[in-house]
Amino acid sequence: MKKLLFACVLLMAATAVKAQTEKGNVMIGGSIQFQSSEGSTIFMADPNVGFFFANNFAAGAQLTLISGEGTTIWGIGPYVRGYFGKSMKGKVFAQAGASFAGISDGGGSTSAFQGKLGYAYFLNKNVAMEFAANFMAGEGSTVFGMGIGFQIHLK
DSSP states (O other), rough: OHHHHHHHHHHHHHHHHOOOOOOOEEEEEEEEEEEEEEEEEEEEOOOEEEEETTTEEEEEEEEEEETTEEEEEEEEEEEEEEEHHHHHHEEEEEEEEEEEEEEETTEEEEEEEEEEEEEEESSSSEEEEEEEEEEEETOOOOOOOOEEEEEEEEE
16 A cells, blocks of 8 residues: 555656646737726737747737727737746736737728736646736827736646
8 A cells, every 4th residue: 555655656756747837838818908987998809829938038029909089090919928826726917018019991001019917827737827917018009908808838
């Protein structure tokens, strides 16, 4: 019995469990947010893809779509995200990015800075539900909001 127990412990120790935010993993996902104030409603969506270049740190690209008050703004650009904490069930994250943005209705184009601060709750080893405070700032206007999203982490 002791030999069987020792063999099981040895097998478990030799089988490494990969963390969701480990170097070499890929994440695919996005988030949505709604904001309503003073009779206007704004919808924002930002699908993304990222690669973990180091444990807990990913870089990638995201597409941002903002629609409201008869105007649509789109943006595409790079981002960097860091996860903080050691829990396998959830981690705080911070994200910063920049994007080249275009504005419908003849508004031209601009550049913008984006940021997120949130919490990723891992539903299982590959899927995280995220809750985050978001902002996008560019050319004299800033959009703030709270969003919810999902990320799929692939090895």
